[in-house]
Amino acid sequence: MTYRCYNQVVEKVFGNKLAKILTKVGIILTKSGAEVHRVEDTMERICKAYGASVIDAYVTPTLLIISFSFKDQSELYHNIKRVYYSSYDLFKIDKINSLSREVCSKPIDLDLFDELLDKIDNEKGYSTWMLCLAGALCAFGFAFFYKGDLYDALVAIPVGFCTKLLTSLLEKIEFPVFFKHLLSGAFLTALSIVLATIFKVDRDIVIIASIMLLVPGLAITNAIRDSVSGDLVSGITRAIEAIFIAIAIALGSGIVLSLLGGM
Amino acid sequence: MFEGLMTFFASLGFGIIFDLRGTKLLVAALNGMIGGVVYNVLLTNNSSTLSLFVASVVISIISGIMARILKCPTTTFLIAALIPLVPGGQMYYTVLDIINNDITAAVNDGLKTVVDACSIVIGCVFISGLELALNSLQRRYLNKHF
Numbered sequence: 001m002t003y004r005c006y007n008q009v010v011e012k013v014f015g016n017k018l019a020k021i022l023t024k025v026g027i028i029l030t031k032s033g034a035e036v037h038r039v040e041d042t043m044e045r046i047c048k049a050y051g052a053s054v055i056d057a058y059v060t061p062t063l064l065i066i067s068f069s070f071k072d073q074s075e076l077y078h079n080i081k082r083v084y085y086s087s088y089d090l091f092k093i094d095k096i097n098s099l100s101r102e103v104c105s106k107p108i109d110l111d112l113f114d115e116l117l118d119k120i121d122n123e124k125g126y127s128t129w130m131l132c133l134a135g136a137l138c139a140f141g142f143a144f145f146y147k148g149d150l151y152d153a154l155v156a157i158p159v160g161f162c163t164k165l166l167t168s169l170l171e172k173i174e175f176p177v178f179f180k181h182l183l184s185g186a187f188l189t190a191l192s193i194v195l196a197t198i199f200k201v202d203r204d205i206v207i208i209a210s211i212m213l214l215v216p217g218l219a220i221t222n223a224i225r226d227s228v229s230g231d232l233v234s235g236i237t238r239a240i241e242a243i244f245i246a247i248a249i250a251l252g253s254g255i256v257l258s259l260l261g262g263m
Numbered sequence: 264m265f266e267g268l269m270t271f272f273a274s275l276g277f278g279i280i281f282d283l284r285g286t287k288l289l290v291a292a293l294n295g296m297i298g299g300v301v302y303n304v305l306l307t308n309n310s311s312t313l314s315l316f317v318a319s320v321v322i323s324i325i326s327g328i329m330a331r332i333l334k335c336p337t338t339t340f341l342i343a344a345l346i347p348l349v350p351g352g353q354m355y356y357t358v359l360d361i362i363n364n365d366i367t368a369a370v371n372d373g374l375k376t377v378v379d380a381c382s383i384v385i386g387c388v389f390i391s392g393l394e395l396a397l398n399s400l401q402r403r404y405l406n407k408h409f
Contacts, residue, residue, distance in 0.1 A: 038336060090342070091282040094335045101334075125282040134279035141272030144265070145299065146352050164280070204359075208352045212273070217346035218281070221338060224384050228391040250358045258362045
């Protein structure tokens with residue numbers, strides 16, 4: 001009898017720990033911009049690998065729910081987590097993906113698993129300057145893509161650099177998404193108009209080349225993939241997010257264009 | 264063709280922004296370049312809607328295959344490659360028309376933006392759906408995950 005009690009306590013501790021770790025996995029994946037189907041699937045697979053049954057995972061871009069129990073025992077374990085801020089990072093998704101593959105084929109100790117998750121979560125991405133250079137590279141490429149010449153592309157470089165710098169800074173202070181895009185759109189349009197007037201190049205191409213940096217590509221792609229795999233709630237949520245961002249960019253650049261349009 | 268090749272830099276930049284590294288970054292950028300070339304070559308004889316559709320189908324197929332080969336999520340290669348095709352230029356011209364108070368042109372450009380965006384989406388949906396179907400067939404008959 002005592003032995004059975006002891007066993008139950010151990011199981012309870014284990015179950016609670018597992019539930020916490022599963023939501024941690026889910027939060028890292030959701031924040032990094034994984035599709036809902038992938039998050040649910042990863043959580044369920046890990047759960048199964050640790051011997052749980054009757055697993056239910058429900059994920060939306062803002063909420064995670066996991067519920068499971070172990071065989072021939074009626075005790076249920078749950079965890080609910082609210083997801084707040086998202087910063088897109090495909091590298092983390094990839095890392096978690098390979099970690100969960102490893103864990104599913106050979107379950108490791110939960111404390112070790114937790115440590116590995118923390119390590120992935122705290123991993124530093126590219127530095128801000130590298131991101132800004134990437135922004136400059138994007139603007140350079142897009143200027144040619146939209147049929148500009150070398151001079152347009154050269155003027156687009158500083159605009160792309162400064163736009164990415166502004167968005168990274170706003171991201172760091174967790175500025176509201178709508179105003180972040182509005183402000184960035186307004187800023188890049190003003191800078192493009194000024195630089196295009198000074199260097200006498202086509203201002204439309206410079207603006208378009210740098211506006212592409214703000215386009216909500218990840219939200220659109222995820223909206224499509226979520227809707228196709230049947231997660232309609234998050235599909236719609238992400239589509240609305242994309243539309244909102246597009247409106248914010250249009251509003252920001254529209255305001256500046258109508259103020260400085262005559263220049 | 265030259266415009267298409269320049270998409271490489273745009274996709275490379277987006278790969279860095281979304282924190283891709285090493286081989287995966289290079290594959291994503293090359294994928295974007297292939298999409299850009301397909302789009303630009305088709306654009307000479309066809310409408311932009313059809314060109315975008317075909318380019319998005321090609322990009323989705325390549326990402327699906329590369330994801331299986333390198334054992335990582337499909338979105339890794341899809342996003343950086345797909346973004347250059349998004350009709351940001353059309354969107355900008357729509358805003359410009361609204362500001363110039365030219366509503367007819369604004370409706371024209373706005374509708375074109377929506378149609379172009381939809382053609383990318385449909386191309387992507389088509390291949391994502393196919394991928395899911397193949398996955399379930401594989402699971403059913405080969406009894407193997409992924």
